[in-house]
Amino acid sequence: MTVFSVANISSTNRQEDLDEWEIAVIDLFLNAANSFGLPKSYGQIYGLLFCRDQSLSMDQVMKLLEISKGSASQGLRALRQLGAVSSVFEPGDRKERYVAEIRLRKLVGGFLREQADPHLDKGVGRLKQIETLLGNLDNTDSMKRGVRKHEILSGWHRQMSRLLPWVKMIVGKSDRLPQKSSD
């Protein structure tokens, strides 16, 4: 008798489940996170928030993605740290809620600030250390070779330092979508 058994899809899709396209987007970010060297759960969390227009609580994130409390907590913290997610306080609500940052410039900027810059800084230290080791040597062939290599590394370091500001700049240039161009 039941003509349409809608039973398998919860009444009016009260966002208790992910839509197919959302699953695909989440998977896209999972892979992206991976290739940026971030845990895949970070990608999933960001992807989910990216899909939604409204803020989600940690609890919702856990349930929708079926990940543990620990992963959700750590993932959200790291993403906030990166500037990829921000928390929002809905008045009259006890739990914190989260939304995704969708301005590419901000995302790239945060990533570079948290990942690239620290590496460059550590690089300075390493170069100094090498310099010291070379200083202990006499004018051996090895030492002269070392000095040359050290110079090359210093040059690279300088180049990379110069590159990063450009990247931040170029990416920000036209953040929004192209004006709806005909076709």
Added chain:
Amino acid sequence: MTVFSVANISSTNRQEDLDEWEIAVIDLFLNAANSFGLPKSYGQIYGLLFCRDQSLSMDQVMKLLEISKGSASQGLRALRQLGAVSSVFEPGDRKERYVAEIRLRKLVGGFLREQADPHLDKGVGRLKQIETLLGNLDNTDSMKRGVRKHEILSGWHRQMSRLLPWVKMIVGKSDRLPQKSSD
């Protein structure tokens, strides 16, 4: 066997061990590889070759770094694939020998070509897939939201595609150190 001087492994350069500064440089590259998402052994191998002015055989690489045959073989192959190492045939020598590419432009270019470009390509496919999933939907709210998100992702994709050529260009600008010309 051969008595005449094959300058490479000649008596003057009988380095059976690494110098301290070389160890530091190798460690630097080990860490760098890691943060680029490459296995650390790749970093070590590149670092070793970077330190040396003369080509090394796989055998020497294995022994100097104390890594296995498998690691050496796979690492060298991957590095060649990335354009970070090239092989050299010394006439009258059976084994292949390897040298590091030290032009930053080439290194960055190879990395982008092998790592970034493929990801962007895969992205096109993923975007198409999402489009398809959205096409199956009626004009639900979810679908409209999905379309908006898809547009955002497409915009990002375009931005990244535009960025990469700039990176390759900027890095190449003044590759070498002052004077020291060779090409």
Added chain:
DNA sequence: CACTTTGTTCAAGTTTTTTTGAACAAAGTG
């Protein structure tokens, strides 16, 4: 040819990274 040298492959072992969940802390509520 039989033998040596050089390099590749891949299943199994090792190490590293990520995830989980239970214990805990903090803060709101009645």
Added chain:
DNA sequence: CACTTTGTTCAAAAAAACTTGAACAAAGTG
């Protein structure tokens, strides 16, 4: 207060990534 809700921490479990080495292939040598 006692109780609930929300979020953090971290040791242990699980998963993923990397390395090893023995078996194999390819190619030079005498």
